[in-house]
Amino acid sequence: MQQVDFIQGRTRMFGIIGDPIAQVRSPEMITWEFQRRGVDAVLVPLHVPAADFDGVMPALMRLANFGGFVLTIPFKARALVFADRLGLQAQVLGGINLLVRRSDGAWSGDMLDGMGCVAAFEERQIAIEGQSLMMLGLGGAGGAIACAMAARSPGRMRLHDLSAQRCAFIKSCIERISPATVVDIGPPTVDGIDILINATPVGMLSDARLPLDVQFLPQALVVFDAVVMPEQTPLLALAERSGCAVVRGREMMLGQIPRLVDGFLDPDSVGGELGQLGRQSVV
Numbered sequence: 001m002q003q004v005d006f007i008q009g010r011t012r013m014f015g016i017i018g019d020p021i022a023q024v025r026s027p028e029m030i031t032w033e034f035q036r037r038g039v040d041a042v043l044v045p046l047h048v049p050a051a052d053f054d055g056v057m058p059a060l061m062r063l064a065n066f067g068g069f070v071l072t073i074p075f076k077a078r079a080l081v082f083a084d085r086l087g088l089q090a091q092v093l094g095g096i097n098l099l100v101r102r103s104d105g106a107w108s109g110d111m112l113d114g115m116g117c118v119a120a121f122e123e124r125q126i127a128i129e130g131q132s133l134m135m136l137g138l139g140g141a142g143g144a145i146a147c148a149m150a151a152r153s154p155g156r157m158r159l160h161d162l163s164a165q166r167c168a169f170i171k172s173c174i175e176r177i178s179p180a181t182v183v184d185i186g187p188p189t190v191d192g193i194d195i196l197i198n199a200t201p202v203g204m205l206s207d208a209r210l211p212l213d214v215q216f217l218p219q220a221l222v223v224f225d226a227v228v229m230p231e232q233t234p235l236l237a238l239a240e241r242s243g244c245a246v247v248r249g250r251e252m253m254l255g256q257i258p259r260l261v262d263g264f265l266d267p268d269s270v271g272g273e274l275g276q277l278g279r280q281s282v283v
Helices: 026-036 050-061 078-082 088-093 113-123 140-150 164-177 234-241 249-265
Strands: 012-018 041-047 066-071 098-101 107-110 132-136 156-160 182-185 195-198 222-225 245-247
Touching: 012 026, 012 050, 026 041, 026 249, 041 066, 050 066, 050 078, 066 249, 078 107, 088 107, 088 140, 098 249, 113 140, 113 222, 113 249, 132 140, 140 156, 140 164, 140 195, 156 164, 164 182, 222 234, 234 245
Parallel strands: 012 041, 012 066, 132 156, 132 195, 156 182, 195 222, 222 245
Antiparallel strands: 066 098, 098 107
């Protein structure tokens, strides 16, 4: 009988949950990291329509051999209600991309997107300190990226999001993290910008749009796109045609894969004291 040797009855299960889900790269990357560490576990893609999320999550969380989730669009904020404990990033930003079952049966969540983005820039030896950044999109991933970048002391950060409330909130977070950074809110621009960061879903899968209205980009600009599928987004294609240095969404994923796997394998290390957004306090 033919059989595979990477999944069996005792294999530990984890999942990445999103709507859509075809764009994610986490299943192969995290499963490879499990295998590299000699851990019998897999991460599988779970496509849950947004309308069904609140009903499906409790059922998945009752599976005895299911240890946790990676959360992606559009569930990073909605998943907060399923966490009993939240890490500091999750409490500040109001979103999680990691949800794990602790040894006592409680669930802990945290937000690791920003750490992965900074790790990608550091791996490429691209300076952040003193630079001028343009942030497009301040949702779960975008807010985390903005705060992680702020911790590296950029000189200026310009913020753009469809939600004025979200812009004001992330601006206040950045000002607490890096008081010396000049923060302003306004339409997208590349004038006077050193690093352009797209954390919107524009350009995902077959979306041919650009996240800002430009025909070319300054050659000195560094362009990062958090979209992981396709790897060559319309924005990154434009950046390369313009002669810009680019950082890809896959590089951000590579930066946070070890941290996500650490959280899966040591769930009791995830989350701090019970936060105000823990599910016991959500009505």
